[in-house]
Amino acid sequence: MDVLLPVSTIWWREIIRFFRQRSRLLSAIVQPLLFWILIGSGLSASFQPAGVLENQNYIEYFYPGIVVLVLLFTAIFATISVVNDRKEGFLQGILVAPVPRWSIVLGQALGGTTLALLQGILLLIIAPLTGIQFGLTSLIWTLGVMFLISFGLTNLGLMIAWRMESTQGFHAIMNIILIPIWLLSGAFFPITGVPGWLSWVMKLNPLTYALDVFRFSLYFNSIPTGTTLSQCTFSIIITSVFCVLTYLGATFTAYSQTN
Amino acid sequence: MENKITVENLSHSYGSRCALDNVSFSVTFGDILCFLGPNGSGKTTLFKILSTLIPPISGSVNILGYDLKTEAIAIRKLLGVVFQHPGLDGKLKVLENLKHQGHLYGCKGKSLNNRITELLGKFDIEDRSNDLVEELSGGLQRRVEIAKALIHSPKVLLLDEPSSGLDIGIRRQLSDYLNLLSKSENILILMTTHLLDEADLADKVAILDNGKLVSLGSPTDLKSQIVGDIVLIEANRPDVLCREITDRFGVSPIIFNNLLHIECEQGHEFVREVASVFPDEIHNVRIGKPTLEDVFIKSTGNPFV
Structure with missing residues (x-):
């Protein structure tokens, strides 16, 4: 049987559902934008974070982090739909179909990734406001990196969602695990100058590397970020490994569930 | 296949x-x-x-x-x-x-x-x-x-x-x-x-x-396991009536929800006899052909709830 057919149909359903629930679009993009404007403007007045680029104020520093937050939120909303599918019985129908679980997870992950990418792209429109200029290279780089980040985050969400009975449980996990991962990725403040223990936590956080390579790609055609090519390669490898591992984790979780 | x-x-x-x-x-x-x-x-x-x-x-x-x-x-x-x-x-x-x-x-x-x-x-x-x-x-x-x-x-x-x-x-x-x-x-x-x-x-x-x-x-075969009719009797004192009926008529009622559930061949005659012997004990009587519920009760001894 054509294995791509179940993958594509599950992907397609995620997209259709999303566009029929407008509130999801709003909540995933408006909240991060508000954060960016309010926190960014507020902190810009008081702080010049250590280790950021020259001539860059906090609101500019914060921008890539906000894009990643949008990706994270969209990925989370996409995976919450798995919890709802289980509660409403839709998932059971998929589980008894003659399709391997890895293809179910792949369809869901690509669905969430696509939605995250679409919203991320919406946010890229305001990038020039923060001094970023796109060339073809940086745009391709940026989209590629955003794809990797979205895919990894969606799979991380799926890994959790496939175990969850209720969306309440998922919200708790989100606040305890997913938001801190974002906070400690260099999205909110740079790793330079933080206490030693915190810098270790940030170094162990895979999203730190994702953000690193994301900044690199965003500013590729604007100003050098100070990241060397070898650092960047290392970050891409870590981010890719993160994607593969979370996908395998989500698939493994899906195989271990009976209903 | x-x-x-x-x-x-x-x-x-x-x-x-x-x-x-x-x-x-x-x-x-x-x-x-x-x-x-x-x-x-x-x-x-x-x-x-x-x-x-x-x-x-x-x-x-x-x-x-x-x-x-x-x-x-x-x-x-x-x-x-x-x-x-x-x-x-x-x-x-x-x-x-x-x-x-x-x-x-x-x-x-x-x-x-x-x-x-x-x-x-x-x-x-x-x-x-x-x-x-x-x-x-x-x-x-x-x-x-x-x-x-x-x-x-x-x-x-x-x-x-x-x-x-x-x-x-x-x-x-x-x-x-x-x-x-x-x-x-x-x-x-x-x-x-x-x-x-x-x-x-x-x-x-x-x-x-x-x-x-x-x-x-x-369903027909299952119901035909029960010969005759099903009589349900609502009584003041089900336990007492149950003992009396068992002794006198040789049937074996099952009690639940204060109802006596009795399987017998000629329902209407049985009811007439019971009513004439225990006129004051009986509140309400129903006679009917067996249903799947009766089959369930007969096969399990439990009420269907």
């Missing part, structure tokens, strides 16, 4: 709680088999095992020649499954739900479209095919749900409590559709229910109680 489902010595437990206890049965094509039992009787566990959601712990299940333990994927292609919880996506249109399902089963293109048109016609839902599922009534949604399960022309249709949440008129309609299906699609239908009137409409009924299969047969 064999044309039957054979279940042998199937047992299943959740921790120390036994959900299915040594269940064995066999059904062939063209039948509607209904599993009847109160809540907690093991129906849903049996359903989950047959639908390949949970692997059986012990015993064997063979579906049309395929072993459930080793050939689950092959079996899935032959099964159409309707779960108790709605399995449709309310945010998708009827047509979109059916297409999605078709794709999961490897159906696509023109043949899928033709099949969808055919099923929409069969279930009288053509005119709603472009409506969102969440806008349909409960009865219509059930019809879409069954159409969805049939999209890949399965050989076996499994339905878990298909009429839960539906009112009586729609339940009748649903069972008409199922009867029509079992004839027109040459399909084996297995369903579960806790509704006696629904089980009455099936070709065969399997009665489950506490994980055990206690009776299996056509």
Whole structure:
């Protein structure tokens, strides 16, 4: 049987559902934008974070982090739909179909990734406001990196969602695990100058590397970020490994569930 | 391909709680088999095992020649499954739900479209095919749900409590559709229910109680196990009356809900005699032909609740 057919149909359903629930679009993009404007403007007045680029104020520093937050939120909303599918019985129908679980997870992950990418792209429109200029290279780089980040985050969400009975449980996990991962990725403040223990936590956080390579790609055609090519390669490898591992984790979780 | 489902010595437990206890049965094509039992009787566990959601712990299940333990994927292609919880996506249109399902089963293109048109016609839902599922009534949604399960022309249709949440008129309609299906699609239908009137409409009924299969047969055959009539007596002092009646008439009443439940050959004569001997003990009397509920009580000794 054509294995791509179940993958594509599950992907397609995620997209259709999303566009029929407008509130999801709003909540995933408006909240991060508000954060960016309010926190960014507020902190810009008081702080010049250590280790950021020259001539860059906090609101500019914060921008890539906000894009990643949008990706994270969209990925989370996409995976919450798995919890709802289980509660409403839709998932059971998929589980008894003659399709391997890895293809179910792949369809869901690509669905969430696509939605995250679409919203991320919406946010890229305001990038020039923060001094970023796109060339073809940086745009391709940026989209590629955003794809990797979205895919990894969606799979991380799926890994959790496939175990969850209720969306309440998922919200708790989100606040305890997913938001801190974002906070400690260099999205909110740079790793330079933080206490030693915190810098270790940030170094162990895979999203730190994702953000690193994301900044690199965003500013590729604007100003050098100070990241060397070898650092960047290392970050891409870590981010890719993160994607593969979370996908395998989500698939493994899906195989271990009976209903 | 064999044309039957054979279940042998199937047992299943959740921790120390036994959900299915040594269940064995066999059904062939063209039948509607209904599993009847109160809540907690093991129906849903049996359903989950047959639908390949949970692997059986012990015993064997063979579906049309395929072993459930080793050939689950092959079996899935032959099964159409309707779960108790709605399995449709309310945010998708009827047509979109059916297409999605078709794709999961490897159906696509023109043949899928033709099949969808055919099923929409069969279930009288053509005119709603472009409506969102969440806008349909409960009865219509059930019809879409069954159409969805049939999209890949399965050989076996499994339905878990298909009429839960539906009112009586729609339940009748649903069972008409199922009867029509079992004839027109040459399909084996297995369903579960806790509704006696629904089980009455099936070709065969399997009665489950506490994980055990206690009776299996056509509703008529099952009811003919009880000779004569069923008399229900509401008494002031059921215990006392029960003893007296047992001594005097040689019958063995069962008491529950303060009702004496008595099986006897000539109901009306029995009632006349009882009423003349114990005129002050009796509140209310009912005489009737045996129902599946009486069969359940006779086979299990428990009330059907």
